[in-house]
Amino acid sequence: MLPSVENQPPQAVGNSNNLIIWRMIMSNVVLDYRVSEFDTQQQADDYDVWFRQKVEEGLKCKTFHTHDEVMERLRQRRENTYTQIERLL
Incomplete structure (x- = not known):
């Protein structure tokens, strides 16, 4: 079975002259909600760059913190928050 060239950029199928047009089309393609959390390929690409x-x-x-250090800090903050809430009640 031959691989699908539908969603591949033009250079992958031997036509690099249409790369800009392909990118414009793919940036507006609506993605299947069952496969992607993004509505368009452009949104997915933007998120990927940001991430x-x-x-x-x-x-x-x-600065590096071990898991135990972070969990201890979180425990202390939670305890302080509970103490402040108890004072208000």
Whole structure:
């Protein structure tokens, strides 16, 4: 069975002259809600760029906290919040 070329960019099917047109069409394609949480390919691509930037920022961060440290801090914050609520009641 031959692979589908429907959703592949033109360079994948040997026609690089139409790459811009293909990108314009694909950016407006409505994605199937059962497969994607995004309505269009453009939204999915924008999110992917944003997400990758956030991951890169996180990897550049020099501060590292272990899981146990983070959970202890969360436990302390939760305990402080409960204490403040009890004072109000």
